[in-house]
Amino acid sequence: MKRKVTRREFVRLSVVVSAGLVSACAKPAPTEVPQPTKAPVKATEAPTVAPTAVPEVPKEAPMLAELVKQGKLPPLQDRLPKNPWVAPVAESVGKYGGTIRRAFRGVSDRWGPTKLGDRGLAWFDRNLVMQPRILESWEVSEDAKVWTLHLRPGMKWSDGTPFTADDFVWSYENEWTNTDINPAPPGAYTTGSPRVMMAIEKVDDYTLRYKFAHPNPLFIYKVGRGGVPTPGHYMKQFHINLVDDKDALQAAAQKAGFNSWSEYYVDRNWWYMNPDKPSVMPWLAKNKLSEELFIMERNPYYFAVDPEGNQLPYIDKVTHRLFETPEVLNLWVTNGEIDFQARHMSMANFTLYKENEAKGGYKVFVGKSAGHLAMNINHTTKNKRLREFFQDRRVRIALNLAINRDEINELVFDGLYTPRQYSPLSMSPQYYPKASNAYIEYDPDKANQLLDEAGYTEKDAQGFRKWKDGSGEIISFTFEGTADTGTPDADAAEMVSKYLADVGIKATYKFVERSLYEEHYNANEIEAAWWGGDRTVVPLAPEAPIFRGTMIDRPWACAWGRWLADPSHPAAEEPPADHWIRKIWAYWDQISQEPNPDKQNELFFKILDIWAEEVPMLGVLGEAPAPIIVKNGFRNYLEGMPIDDTTGDEHLLNTETYFWEEPEKHV
Amino acid sequence: MLGYVLRRVTIMIPTLLIISIISFVIIQLPPGDYLTSYAAQLRTMGDIVQQEEIDALRQRYGLGQPVYVQYFKWISGIILRGDWGQSMEWQKPVRDLIWERLALTMVLSGVSILVSWFIAIPIGVYSATHQYSIPDYILSIISFVGVGTPGFMLALVIMYVAMTAFGLNVGGLFSQEYLAAPWSWAKVVDMLKHLWIPVLIIALGSTAGSIRTTRANLLDELNKPYVETARAKGLPEGRLVWKYPVRVALNPFFSTVGWSLANLISGETLVSVVLSLQTIGPMMLRALTSQDMYLAGSFLLLLSTMTVLGTLISDILLAWVDPRIRMEA
Numbered sequence: 001m002k003r004k005v006t007r008r009e010f011v012r013l014s015v016v017v018s019a020g021l022v023s024a025c026a027k028p029a030p031t032e033v034p035q036p037t038k039a040p041v042k043a044t045e046a047p048t049v050a051p052t053a054v055p056e057v058p059k060e061a062p063m064l065a066e067l068v069k070q071g072k073l074p075p076l077q078d079r080l081p082k083n084p085w086v087a088p089v090a091e092s093v094g095k096y097g098g099t100i101r102r103a104f105r106g107v108s109d110r111w112g113p114t115k116l117g118d119r120g121l122a123w124f125d126r127n128l129v130m131q132p133r134i135l136e137s138w139e140v141s142e143d144a145k146v147w148t149l150h151l152r153p154g155m156k157w158s159d160g161t162p163f164t165a166d167d168f169v170w171s172y173e174n175e176w177t178n179t180d181i182n183p184a185p186p187g188a189y190t191t192g193s194p195r196v197m198m199a200i201e202k203v204d205d206y207t208l209r210y211k212f213a214h215p216n217p218l219f220i221y222k223v224g225r226g227g228v229p230t231p232g233h234y235m236k237q238f239h240i241n242l243v244d245d246k247d248a249l250q251a252a253a254q255k256a257g258f259n260s261w262s263e264y265y266v267d268r269n270w271w272y273m274n275p276d277k278p279s280v281m282p283w284l285a286k287n288k289l290s291e292e293l294f295i296m297e298r299n300p301y302y303f304a305v306d307p308e309g310n311q312l313p314y315i316d317k318v319t320h321r322l323f324e325t326p327e328v329l330n331l332w333v334t335n336g337e338i339d340f341q342a343r344h345m346s347m348a349n350f351t352l353y354k355e356n357e358a359k360g361g362y363k364v365f366v367g368k369s370a371g372h373l374a375m376n377i378n379h380t381t382k383n384k385r386l387r388e389f390f391q392d393r394r395v396r397i398a399l400n401l402a403i404n405r406d407e408i409n410e411l412v413f414d415g416l417y418t419p420r421q422y423s424p425l426s427m428s429p430q431y432y433p434k435a436s437n438a439y440i441e442y443d444p445d446k447a448n449q450l451l452d453e454a455g456y457t458e459k460d461a462q463g464f465r466k467w468k469d470g471s472g473e474i475i476s477f478t479f480e481g482t483a484d485t486g487t488p489d490a491d492a493a494e495m496v497s498k499y500l501a502d503v504g505i506k507a508t509y510k511f512v513e514r515s516l517y518e519e520h521y522n523a524n525e526i527e528a529a530w531w532g533g534d535r536t537v538v539p540l541a542p543e544a545p546i547f548r549g550t551m552i553d554r555p556w557a558c559a560w561g562r563w564l565a566d567p568s569h570p571a572a573e574e575p576p577a578d579h580w581i582r583k584i585w586a587y588w589d590q591i592s593q594e595p596n597p598d599k600q601n602e603l604f605f606k607i608l609d610i611w612a613e614e615v616p617m618l619g620v621l622g623e624a625p626a627p628i629i630v631k632n633g634f635r636n637y638l639e640g641m642p643i644d645d646t647t648g649d650e651h652l653l654n655t656e657t658y659f660w661e662e663p664e665k666h667v
Numbered sequence: 668m669l670g671y672v673l674r675r676v677t678i679m680i681p682t683l684l685i686i687s688i689i690s691f692v693i694i695q696l697p698p699g700d701y702l703t704s705y706a707a708q709l710r711t712m713g714d715i716v717q718q719e720e721i722d723a724l725r726q727r728y729g730l731g732q733p734v735y736v737q738y739f740k741w742i743s744g745i746i747l748r749g750d751w752g753q754s755m756e757w758q759k760p761v762r763d764l765i766w767e768r769l770a771l772t773m774v775l776s777g778v779s780i781l782v783s784w785f786i787a788i789p790i791g792v793y794s795a796t797h798q799y800s801i802p803d804y805i806l807s808i809i810s811f812v813g814v815g816t817p818g819f820m821l822a823l824v825i826m827y828v829a830m831t832a833f834g835l836n837v838g839g840l841f842s843q844e845y846l847a848a849p850w851s852w853a854k855v856v857d858m859l860k861h862l863w864i865p866v867l868i869i870a871l872g873s874t875a876g877s878i879r880t881t882r883a884n885l886l887d888e889l890n891k892p893y894v895e896t897a898r899a900k901g902l903p904e905g906r907l908v909w910k911y912p913v914r915v916a917l918n919p920f921f922s923t924v925g926w927s928l929a930n931l932i933s934g935e936t937l938v939s940v941v942l943s944l945q946t947i948g949p950m951m952l953r954a955l956t957s958q959d960m961y962l963a964g965s966f967l968l969l970l971s972t973m974t975v976l977g978t979l980i981s982d983i984l985l986a987w988v989d990p991r992i993r994m995e996a
Contacts, residue, residue: 101843106756106757106953107756107757107758107759108705108708108756108757108957111709111712111714182719182723183722183723183726184719184722184723185719186717186719187717187719256760257750257752257753257760257762258753262727263727266727267758270758273758287847290757290758290759290764291847292839292841292846292847292945293843293846293847295847319843321839321843321846322943322945323838323943324939324940324943324944324949324953325940325941325943327823327826327941328826328838328839328941328942328943331826331827331830331838332838334830335830337843343712482711514704514707514708514711515697515698515699515703515704515707516698518698518699518703518707519698519699535715542715553707553710645714645715646715
């Protein structure tokens with residue numbers, strides 16, 4: 001505990017130091033470093049900086065400087081926005097050059113390169129609070145319905161075309177609201193149920209207003225990795241409404257193997273399938289992701305600088321190499337052929353990675369994954385006796401107290417996890433110790449006593465408790481999961497099974513194939529599941545679906561969660577009128593109207609109070625370690641960072657600032 | 668003969684159509700579709716995927732339509748336009764995907780088969796002509812071990828040894844620096860440096876079996892009266908063995924050309940998966956597990972075509988090699 005607080009203090013300190021560094025600079029500071037404010041709502045009032053404020057001596061990558069000299073590229077000050085984004089650096093200002101080598105599993109595994117390169121309107125600082133990125137600043141109205149977005153004047157697409165409010169309006173008119181391209185409107189721009197599309201208003205070239213039909217206070221989280229418009233000046237050639245020769249476009253679509261122009265449009269719109277499409281990413285696709293080696297190279301018009309005004313990114317090139325099996329990837333890692341990667345790195349191979357650190361010339365950083373190890377007992381199971389059992393709060397507390405979490409942690413996971421309930425991580429702005437520590441102590445006597453109090457007193461010869469209905473049958477249920485026998489997760493499940501047997505409850509772990517698991521929870525044919533939960537780094541960002549029970553593949557409230565989304569579904573069921581899950585939903589309704597982040601947190605803590613009180617799951621372990629391979633000499637990425645989808649996995653700390661100590665050795 | 672071939676070809680067409688229907692239906696049999704397996708895979712990795720994106724994709728790929736509609740769209744595309752559909756997982760036309768990998772796959776499998784025959788036939792002949800000698804016992808033991816060792820296991824072991832003991836770069840057919848490079852002499856050399864491992868592993872797997880087959884068949888032939896006669900007439904032993912009984916003993920090699928053709932494409936699947944080779948096998952396996960149905964269906968259709976064609980070829984070859992076989996109705 002204490003150590004973590006120190007780390008956070010350190011983080012805060014270092015951001016302040018780097019901010020100080022900027023202001024101490026003799027040159028006019030290009031902009032304010034985004035302060036780690038708790039209230040991003042009133043982000044900076046667009047600082048007006050004269051064009052001359054850009055550093056007089058352009059600082060750019062040598063390969064770009066060369067192109068400028070040859071006259072093939074405009075000078076740096078014409079490529080950067082007037083007020084570029086100053087990316088905070090985690091360790092120090094870096095050096096230009098070098099390549100990052102990574103691995104991927106094919107086009108459907110586009111998420112590695114995508115998360116590395118995606119640049120959205122805003123991004124997390126190290127306190128996990130949203131700060132402007134592509135945007136210069138934003139404001140939100142009192143009723144959280146109107147968002148005013150300020151762009152960076154002078155910002156350019158990667159082909160040199162200005163990036164303005166018109167691009168957003170073009171995308172709104174031709175793409176986001178076009179039902180051929182988007183049969184359902186994109187979630188980030190809609191509110192309510194059924195979904196209502198927002199309205200867009202261009203105030204001037206660099207100011208936009210998004211007007212939502214309902215309050216949308218969490219909007220900024222939805223554009224952390226997105227919200228970027230489409231480059232209309234390029235994409236219009238693929239849009240049926242915008243070309244003169246419509247037959248030619250249809251023919252081109254057919255020739256490329258598509259049934260309609262919209263499929264062709266969507267295909268051309270994927271940055272990783274179409275290297276010609278302009279973007280605002282730090283690195284640009286040089287070929288297609290469907291090839292064996294996917295190559296990305298620096299964007300000469302990238303809109304960010306480091307605190308000393310050097311244009312980012314530092315690294316010249318990123319490559320992703322295709323692999324078929326994890327074994328081959330592991331060999332590449334141990335052979336030192338992977339420079340920086342968390343994706344596809346499994347904790348089960350931690351020892352292997354560690355043993356080969358010296359040989360492969362890398363370090364294994366340990367980050368915090370959002371995942372938890374937990375049993376989702378299905379409060380809405382079709383088995384009536386079991387439902388009564390699970391819905392009894394005393395039973396849930398008893399089952400929680402029956403588990404010896406420390407022993408599982410030591411025996412199965414070398415003590416690398418932390419015993420806790422499913423709850424926000426300790427580094428999260430929504431961290432709430434009361435919920436994390438609810439009933440995690442090991443107290444089998446108290447557990448037995450509670451089960452007796454709940455009326456399950458009768459036992460058979462082996463000590464298993466019987467149902468209350470007098471049938472004489474023992475209480476028994478299956479918890480299923482996709483962790484195969486022999487994996488650490490399955491070992492932990494077997495141990496949980498043993499602890500529950502100790503208090504007279506027969507719970508059997510069953511490995512099921514993933515598609516069968518899907519079938520089971522979709523039909524609410526699941527008694528309990530062995531799959532904890534993630535989305536715990538900034539739970540508000542993905543709208544806390546597991547805490548609300550609406551993400552039914554973690555089926556603790558399977559039929560109720562389904563009912564909230566779709567009351568007419570055959571597997572849906574309305575929760576009882578006085579059930580506490582309705583209170584959770586009611587608090588969430590308030591959060592989704594509340595523009596003030598502090599008040600959002602307070603309301604979320606009330607949901608966590610209910611979780612601490614009712615303990616809906618059997619949470620076992622959390623703060624799961626996640627291995628990240630970091631080659632020696634690779635800088636500006638720190639150990640202990642969250643590894644989570646919401647915060648971009650290993651790319652949280654701004655990939656454009658990562659650099660090599662000796663770039664010439666990593667060409 | 669010509670009439671026979673024609674008749675066989677005519678039967679092939681309905682056979683293939685039926686195969687295509689069955690394979691398409693089988694691919695669709697597991698619960699869910701490509702998108703559910705895609706979404707589930709993402710969720711396991713902790714990625715968030717929006718339902719509307721899934722819905723949009725489902726509509727785009729026409730996955731909501733009944734199976735027979737999807738089938739007719741696919742099969743008519745193949746027959747009328749040579750369009751095999753789009754792979755959902757690779758976001759690319761199936762045709763391109765198959766072509767890209769076909770050449771490499773054929774080279775790999777072809778070379779492996781040749782290497783395997785080249786080793787197996789002489790050893791088999793030697794084993795049979797020197798039955799119950801010490802070398803025969805040794806070779807028999809080795810080939811039994813070879814039959815019993817799964818190729819992927821061998822691949823794992825060789826890969827580990829190559830990497831730890833010799834520091835070789837394993838996995839894939841090219842070093843990273845040549846992956847994106849255009850074809851050049853240096854790239855060919857680099858490929859050859861990688862190629863020998865998979866060729867050896869794939870070849871070894873079938874070599875052992877072939878040695879046993881050759882040995883057993885030849886032993887049957889060696890005791891037959893015609894061998895006796897030839898020997899009585901004073902034919903030198905070497906010429907005698909190679910010219911008469913060996914030719915007959917090789918019949919199984921020709922009659923299995925039917926499978927070999929399909930094997931050319933998918934025979935090395937497991938080994939390729941383990942070694943991360945960019946051949947057709949691993950792609951087919953993944954297409955099947957992820958229910959990427961047009962890709963998987965096309966592979967199955969291609970394989971069945973190869974098998975049907977191969978059977979025809981082997982029948983013709985056999986008739987040509989073995990004069991005892993006659994063409995009747």
